[in-house]
Amino acid sequence: MTTPQSTPSSSTTSGDGRGVRLQLESVGKRYGRREVLRHTRLHIAPGEFVAIVGRSGCGKSTLLRLVAGLEQASEGRLLIDGQLVAGLGADTRIMFQDSRLLPWKRVIDNVALGLPESQRPAAAEVLAQVGLAERAGDWPARLSGGQRQRVALARALVHRPRLLLLDEPLGALDALTRIEMHELIEGLWRRHGFTALLVTHDVQEAVALADRVILIEDGAIALDERVSLPRPRSRGDAAFAALEKRILDRVLQHPDAEPAADPGWPGVPAHGLRWAV
Amino acid sequence: MNAPSRELPVTPLPITLEAPDSGLAWLWPLLKTLGQRLLPWLVPVLLIAGWQIASAQGWISTRVLPAPLDVITAAWKLTLSGDLWTHVKISAWRALTGLAIGGGIGLVLGLLTGSVRLFETLLDSSIQMVRNIPALALIPLVILWFGIDESAKLFLIAVSVFFPIYLNTFHGIRQVDPGLIEMGRSYGLSRWQLYTQVVLPGALSSILVGLRFSLGLMWVILIVAETISAQAGIGYLTMNAREFLQTDIVLVGILLYALLGKLADLFAKGLERYWLRWHPGYQKTV
Numbered sequence: 001m002t003t004p005q006s007t008p009s010s011s012t013t014s015g016d017g018r019g020v021r022l023q024l025e026s027v028g029k030r031y032g033r034r035e036v037l038r039h040t041r042l043h044i045a046p047g048e049f050v051a052i053v054g055r056s057g058c059g060k061s062t063l064l065r066l067v068a069g070l071e072q073a074s075e076g077r078l079l080i081d082g083q084l085v086a087g088l089g090a091d092t093r094i095m096f097q098d099s100r101l102l103p104w105k106r107v108i109d110n111v112a113l114g115l116p117e118s119q120r121p122a123a124a125e126v127l128a129q130v131g132l133a134e135r136a137g138d139w140p141a142r143l144s145g146g147q148r149q150r151v152a153l154a155r156a157l158v159h160r161p162r163l164l165l166l167d168e169p170l171g172a173l174d175a176l177t178r179i180e181m182h183e184l185i186e187g188l189w190r191r192h193g194f195t196a197l198l199v200t201h202d203v204q205e206a207v208a209l210a211d212r213v214i215l216i217e218d219g220a221i222a223l224d225e226r227v228s229l230p231r232p233r234s235r236g237d238a239a240f241a242a243l244e245k246r247i248l249d250r251v252l253q254h255p256d257a258e259p260a261a262d263p264g265w266p267g268v269p270a271h272g273l274r275w276a277v
Numbered sequence: 278m279n280a281p282s283r284e285l286p287v288t289p290l291p292i293t294l295e296a297p298d299s300g301l302a303w304l305w306p307l308l309k310t311l312g313q314r315l316l317p318w319l320v321p322v323l324l325i326a327g328w329q330i331a332s333a334q335g336w337i338s339t340r341v342l343p344a345p346l347d348v349i350t351a352a353w354k355l356t357l358s359g360d361l362w363t364h365v366k367i368s369a370w371r372a373l374t375g376l377a378i379g380g381g382i383g384l385v386l387g388l389l390t391g392s393v394r395l396f397e398t399l400l401d402s403s404i405q406m407v408r409n410i411p412a413l414a415l416i417p418l419v420i421l422w423f424g425i426d427e428s429a430k431l432f433l434i435a436v437s438v439f440f441p442i443y444l445n446t447f448h449g450i451r452q453v454d455p456g457l458i459e460m461g462r463s464y465g466l467s468r469w470q471l472y473t474q475v476v477l478p479g480a481l482s483s484i485l486v487g488l489r490f491s492l493g494l495m496w497v498i499l500i501v502a503e504t505i506s507a508q509a510g511i512g513y514l515t516m517n518a519r520e521f522l523q524t525d526i527v528l529v530g531i532l533l534y535a536l537l538g539k540l541a542d543l544f545a546k547g548l549e550r551y552w553l554r555w556h557p558g559y560q561k562t563v
Contacts, residue, residue, distance in 0.1 A: 068463060088463050100460040104478040104555045113474075114465040141557040155464070 019046040019195030020080050020091065020163045022067065027076035029062050036062045038219045040076070044212075049189055049196045051206035053251060054216040060199045063216065064165050067197060068094050080163065093161035095169045099148035101140040101155075108136040111154045119158075126158045127151070130184060146177035150184070157188060164189075166198040170205065182208050186232065203248045207240060208233050213247055223250055236276060343525040348532070351525040360514070365533060368510040371427070372499045372537075375434025380491055383439040384484070387446025392476070397447075404443060412437040413501055420505065430502035437498040441490035449483025450476060482556065485549050492541040496534060 022044040029037040036059045044050050052060045065071045066078060069088045078085040080092070101110045112123035127133055130150040140148060149169055156164060166185075170178045186209055189196055200206055206213045207227055215223035225247060229239055325345050331337045332344030339347065355361035386404070390397040412433055423429035453476050461475045503512020515530030553559050 070459065070463065088465070090465065092463075094460075094463050096456070096460065098456065100456050102457060102461075102475065102478070104481075105474075106555075113461075114470075139555040139560070141555065141560065159465070 018162055019048070019193055021046050021082070022163070022195060022197070023077075023079040023082075024063075024067075025077045025079070027063075027066065027073045027078055029059070029066060029071070030074040036219055037066075037073075037216075040216075040219075040221060042214070042221065044195060044197070046195055047193050048212065049186075049198070049210045050212045050214060051198045051200060051210035052214045052216060053200060053203055053206050053247065055251065056201065058216045059219045060216045061167055064094075064167050064197060064199050067163075068092055068165050070094075089163065091162040092165065093156040093159055093163075094165045094167060095149075095152055095156045097168045097171050099140075099145075099152040101148055101151055103140050105140075106136070107132065107138050107140060107143070107151055110140065110151055111158055113155055115158060123154075123158050126154045129157075129188065130154045146173050146181065149173060149181065153181075153185065153188075157192070160192070160194075162194050164194050164196045166196065166200075168199055168201065171201070178202075178205070183232075185209065190231075203251060204235065204244055207244045207247065208235065215247070215251060223247070340522065340524060343528060347525045348528045351523070352529045352532075355514075355526070355529065361529075361533075364509055364511050364514045365537070368499060368503065368512070369537065371430050371502070371510065372434060372495050375431045375499070376438050376491065376495050378431065379435030379438035380442045380488070382435070383442035383487075383491075384446055387443045387484075387487075388450065391447045391450025391480070392472070401447070404440075408440045408444075412498060416501075416505065425506040429505060430499070430507075433502045434495055434498050437494050438491040441494065442484070442487040445483045445487025445490070446480065449480030449487075452483065453479035482549075482553055485545065485552065488548070489542065489545045492545055493538070496538045496541070500534060 022042070024040050024042040027037060027040045027042075028035065040063065052063065054060045062071070066073050067080075067085065069085050069092070080089060101107075102113070105113070108123055108127060111127050112120050115123060124133065124136060127136055130153055132147060132150055132154070135143065135147065135151075140151070143151065149172075152169070170181050173181065182205065185196075198206070198209060203213075207229075210227055213223070213225045213227060214221055215225075217223075225243075227243065229237070229243070233240055235241075328337075328342070329345045332339065332342065332347075343351075352361065386400065390401050390404075415436070416433070419429050419432055423432055457475050457479065458471065461471045466474065500512060503510045504516060507513040507516075511530050511533050515527050518524070518526035518530065550559060
């Protein structure tokens with residue numbers, strides 16, 4: 001298989017409409033005597049949106065950090081486009097749970113972080129895409145939490161990444177802002193076509209955004225569910241609610257949950273349906 | 278099933294009507310702000326007025342405490358003869374040069390030990406040990422080493438100014454948010470860019486605190502250093518006046534020190550307000 005050389009982020013044409021292929025082969029991570037991830041095997045196709053859910057401490061953030069190259073796997077191999085992950089990838093960008101904006105730089109300078117001088121106009125453009133064009137000259141301290149996360153999203157996307165990693169980016173936001181951010185992220189993903197890996201504790205968010213939902217339990221993948229609902233996804237939809245409940249029950253190890261092969265109607269038991277009257 | 282929802286009419290909140298303008302309505306807020314600005318000065322002005330009256334009535338001997346007017350007259354005479362400016366210039370030169378030397382070395386060493394583990398292990402404990410020696414206790418040694426000319430005074434000032442700047446720079450670099458550094462690395466910043474764009478600005482507020490401490494210390498040590506032996510400077514002016522029992526000039530000297538100290542503090546505050554204007558603590562609340 002020919003493995004394309006991963007291109008540096010400074011050339012703008014590299015990332016348009018292409019995502020990376022991600023392969024995890026028997027990846028394990030140990031902190032001292034504590035094993036956080038065991039024999040994780042995962043294949044993600046280019047352009048896929050994958051959500052990783054699980055309880056706190058299950059190892060999902062660790063998995064993301066391994067993919068990002070922020071930490072080294074204790075065993076196994078991590079391949080991006082066939083190349084071993086060695087340190088921070090040039091085509092990978094992370095969005096953290098706290099926006100991690102530099103407070104001493106104005107919003108536009110934060111978005112343009114790491115960009116060469118010639119690409120500064122792109123920063124203003126991406127800032128407009130997240131709807132904050134008029135706040136470009138403000139200090140981050142003046143923005144609300146949701147606005148800061150939008151700036152962080154713009155900062156991640158301005159480099160045209162082929163792999164976007166999202167580490168519970170919306171956990172600190174209120175519910176309404178979160179829904180707006182979902183639409184924003186999904187819209188930008190469909191537009192740019194990067195591979196996205198979202199770590200979240202919110203199963204509804206996972207079902208709303210992802211093509212695949214992966215559950216990590218005790219350091220191993222316990223569920224790999226494909227979400228074949230049409231986009232854009234509507235939360236009140238019966239199939240949506242059914243799938244969400246099934247995954248949530250599995251996460252919480254609900255004894256009544258029946259593993260159905262197809263999330264469609266009428267394969268879901270009556271108590272698994274949400275009635276909206 | 279539920280009835281179809283309907284839109285409820287929304288009436289806007291009533292506009293509070295403002296009271297009709299009476300002729301002098303604009304005067305009251307102006308008086309209030311004026312009052313707020315002037316009130317802090319009320320007590321000092323009363324004190325000085327009381328002092329002047331007491332001296333004029335002879336309740337306080339002029340040898341103990343000269344009248345404010347005498348002090349002002351003495352200051353004016355010195356200004357006219359050009360002496361005041363000469364002394365101030367020399368004292369200020371000593372202070373600022375000492376600050377540049379001691380502060381400069383403190384800054385560089387603080388950056389080194391804060392950023393590079395090896396230097397911290399090598400240098401920090403030695404520096405902390407030396408810190409505990411009061412600079413003024415070194416005066417006999419300093420006189421032996423440097424004599425009584427300018428270098429002795431500069432050495433004393435430099436040594437005292439070194440430690441606050443060193444400590445605060447070291448601490449400032451250490452307390453930079455590691456999350457920001459991780460973010461910077463993952464966004465492709467080079468080591469140099471990381472240092473100048475993330476670490477140094479993050480340490481800046483601590484470094485400025487060190488500077489303010491040093492500025493305060495600088496004047497105190499200058500006063501003492503100028504008593505060692507001097508041919509010019511505010512300390513010389515003051516000591517000379519004491520020899521000739523010119524208490525008004527002594528007070529001029531003291532007031533000059535106070536004024537220069539205040540100016541230095543204002544300068545440091547101005548720096549802070551400019552360099553830290555991104556900080557939520559320095560922004561005007563709306």
